[in-house]
Each structure stands twice: as structure tokens, then as C-alpha cells.
Amino acid sequence: VKRDAQAILLLALAAGLAKLSLTGTATRYVHAGMVPLLLLAAVLISVLAGFVLWRSLLDARRQGVPAASDMTAASAASVVTAASVASAASAASEVTAASAASEVTEASGASVVTAASAASDASASEGADPIAFNPLERVPEPSADADLAGPARIGWLLLVPIAVALVVVPPPLGADQAGRYGTELARHAPGGFGPLAEGEPVRLTLVEYAARAVADRGRSLAGRRVSLEGFVIAGTDGRPYLARLVVSCCAADARPVKVGLVGGVPAGLSPGDWIQVEGGYTDRLDRDPLSGHPIPYLDVSGLRRIDPPTHPYGAS
């Protein structure tokens, strides 16, 4: 990857970071607390890439090379700028993430074609020796980090996550991840439990309910009605479980906490549906075959479907 191309690659990376953080899509993959850092990274990368492109324009002009390479760099830069502007605009108008992504991709696609034609013009006008037109490119550039010696071609791989994040826009992890791993209760169980808060029903996180039900044998839950939110997964012998994914670093380490549902559970729930359930403690326990940890139960008295929450994961 040559200098200008590297700068444009970095601009694309910055645009991707900015888009994910501004549209709120980033919380599907990382903690909300990381979003300011992602924005900071996007700003730093764009400033760096902008500086590199600007200098390369100056260099080209100083060499007396006509605007051929300038045009490529400038129009390609405008591609990425257009993409970031589009993403910022779509964030403001609260378009859904998927359609916003496609808009951005198409917008950049359109200007990419401009860049491509500019590029082919450039090489056509240069004639026989396309690699000699910017001698600066061949100056060896020492790296500060010895073990990074080797071709910078590996940098092309950066296009893969950018494409996956902006084109595929993977949904938050959910039922599939929860079915793949066993419930991990022990990791999240705090020490002692005080009495529940006032109110009937009491709103609890699924993680807290499970911890109280297992560690305390439900003592602090006795005689109370609780309300929990989570998504449905297929449990053992066809009965549904309610689950929530808990994240400690980023979505990559998401592990489920599961609660079994008995009582007034309607038929027709399918894995991945987000629901809010009300009910009371029951002393029934399953053991998750995947992790060996216990799965407590809730005796359901009321249930309604809800929209998936903005922050899909619980914190440990």
C-alpha cells in the first residue's frame, strides 16, 4: 500500500469508526463507555490521514508533476469525506442503521467511480512509466517498531472489518450466542443480598434474579412479584428459557445467564423474541449441560413482547 492509498485506507477506517459511534450501532459491539474513545480515534486518524494527503499534494506540486496524482488523492479523499458526512447526516436524521449503512456504501460507491475514472485518467496521461511519477514513494521509510518490518500489504486487511461493519452490519449477539454457551452465573454472583426494593412487581435485572434465586435459595424473593426482561431461547425439553448476555470487555466475550420459565407461558414464542415477564420465585432448578451451572426458574403470571433494548447486554 503506497502512501496516498494508506492515507485513504485510514480515512475509510475513520469514517467507519465515526459512523458506528454516531449512529449508536457501536453499542452492539462494545460498551457505551468506549464510544467517546472511538470518536477520538476517528478524529486522530482523519487528522493524520488529512495531513499525509495534504503533504503529498504539496510534494507533487513541488516536483512539478501536473495534477494527475493530486486528482486521484483529492477525489479519493472526497469519497471518504462524503461517506463520513453522509454517516453523520444519517445519524442526525435517525435512519435505521441498516439503511444508513447502505446509503453510505452507495454514496461512497458513486464517488468511488469518480475516483476510479480520475485514477485511470492519471495513469493514461503518464504514459509509459507509471511508477516513476512520484519519486518520494520510493524513499525507504523506517518504522519505529522493528517487528513490523515487512511489506505493508497486510494493511489491506483493514478493509475486511470496515466492509463487515458497514455492509453486513451484524445485529447484536442474541439467542444463537446464548444457546452456544452454558449459563455463567458464578462469575456474576455478588456476595450477600439485602431486601428487595419497594414496589409490586419489583423490576430486577435477569442477572440479579438468577443470582438471588441460586445463591440465596430464593429467600430474598419469597412472596414477591418480580418483573424481568430478556430474550427467549430454546431450553431443555422444549420449554423456553429467558436469557440475557453479559459482557465484560466487548461483545466477543458475551456469555449468557439463563432463567427457566414455567406457569403462564403462551405457545408461539420463538428464539430471539424480547419479552418482559412477571412472576414469582419457584424452587425448581435445572443444571445447564454446557457449563454445569444451575438455571433457576420463574413462575410466570404475565408476559408481554417488548422491543429490543438500545443497550443489548448486561454488565458483569
Place this chain on the structure above:
Amino acid sequence: MTVLEADEPPASATAGRVSRWWSRFASIEALVLALVLVVVARPWLVGLVASPRALAAAAVFVSLVLQATPFLVLGTLLTAGIAAFVPVPMLEGVLRRDSVGLVLTSPAISPVVLAATAVAFPGEPAFVLARVVAGLLAALAAGSLWRAAMRATGRPAVPPPVHARVLAGPRGWSGFADRSRRDLVRAGGVLVLGAGAVTTLAAVLPPRWLDTLAAFPAVAVVAAGLFAVLVSPRAETDAVLISALSQFSLTSRLVFLIVGPVVNLRRFAWQSTAIGPDFALRYAPVALVAAVVAGATMGGILL
């Protein structure tokens, strides 16, 4: 020094028509082509990952890259800033001192690395401390092993030629921009490779495989060390990558973080070409064992 610095030999110098043809497409044109392809192939790409498992793997992959990128950016800018703005005599003073080990593993313990580690392992301050102590121990060991391997292979005991790389090259803002741009692009590519490897282990292969491996503490430690050698992550990103493999004990994940900066495939390849295969073969295995022992010991004491 020439071996070290001519990372990108001009393609036209050695090859004929074929590489000339290729060189036309080796930069912006290829990048543009790739972007166009992504746009054109979008329906196909989306269809490819339509299954829930593939989408989950894609989310895991993106989350690893996203979580690691800010720290990678800050770390790269920090390193490039030191190389470009710290006065040369001061740099030279630090580098010429007998701190071979520290130079060998230099980016392993920086504020950015420690911040990334603390974020990747929330609620585990002892883990960050263990990384500092074991990292220093491994650096000291690597330094003396380096000198021993130099002597054993009949070379004058010179420090690693990192010096030349840090001290050479333009300084000031242009030097800073060049270094950080180049390091960021490369380290980004390496991060993508590492994230791909971890995604494969965590979200593609059956979880039972890793569970089985992680169930035996000694096996987990050795496996984590070898995985670090293969993946060769940057110190700013390794904590994020290994945090996803939560089946592994904290100690084995610490070993991964300690081994990575000391011994890895990229370093091994570089040592083989720049110094000699005999040296690399003598140094790397012993340094690997030393780093594994340092990590496992500190893990045993502190975690």
C-alpha cells in the same frame, strides 16, 4: 540496516513485465477497485452471512476490532511521537544503555497498553499489576538470552538493531506523520488477522474444543503461549483479543500477554533474515520458555 529498512523494495528493480503490470494496481487503483467490489458484491456478502451463527461470528469479529482500535491508534501515535520529537541525544542515551531486554519488548508496558489491559479485564486490578511485573521479568530474561545467543552463535554481542530504526528517518511533524501512518496501517492489518483467529476459536469452532483444552491448567498455559507466537498481536491489542477466550484461566491469558511481545512469528522471521537462522533458532525457543515461566509464575502468585 539496509535489510531492516528497505521494507518495500521497488518492484520494478527485480522483475519484468508482470510485476510492472501489477505495480499499476498496487495502490490507489486497487483500493478503489476493492471498494467498488464491496459495493457491487453487497447482496452476495449479506447473503453469505445470513445464518445466525455467521452473523454472530461477524459481530464478534467487529467487536474485537472496534474495541482494540482506539488503543492501537493511541499506542501508535505515542511510539511515533517519541521517535519523532524526543531529542536524538536523549533517545540515543536511553537506547545505548544496557537495557537490551527493555528495548526488545519496548512497547509491552506503556500507559496505553496498561489502560487497554485494565479495560479488557474490568475488576481485575491484580491482572494489570501481574502484567507489569511479569512483563519486566520477561524483558530482563529476554535481554540476557539475547546476549547469550549472540555469543553462542559467534557474533559480537551487539544490541538489537532497533536503535537504527528508531533513530533513522525524518523527525518532526513529517516524520511523525510518516511513522504513525505506516505503523497504523500495518498494525491494523495484524490486528485484523488476530481478530480473525480469535473469532475462529471463539465463535466458529465448537466451544467444547476450547473447553477441553482450557480444562487442564498446564495445557492451557502452553496453548496460550503458542497461540501468542502464532497471532503475534501488538501489545496494545492483545488484551482485547485474549479477553474473548474467557474459558481460559487468568494465568494462561496472562501468559499470552507476556509471550506476545517477546517471541512471535513476525519477530522470528525478522531475526532469521536480519541476523541469521542459527541465531533465531537458538534465541526464540529459550525466550519462549522464559516468557511462559515468567507469566505462569506471576499468575500463580498474584491471580
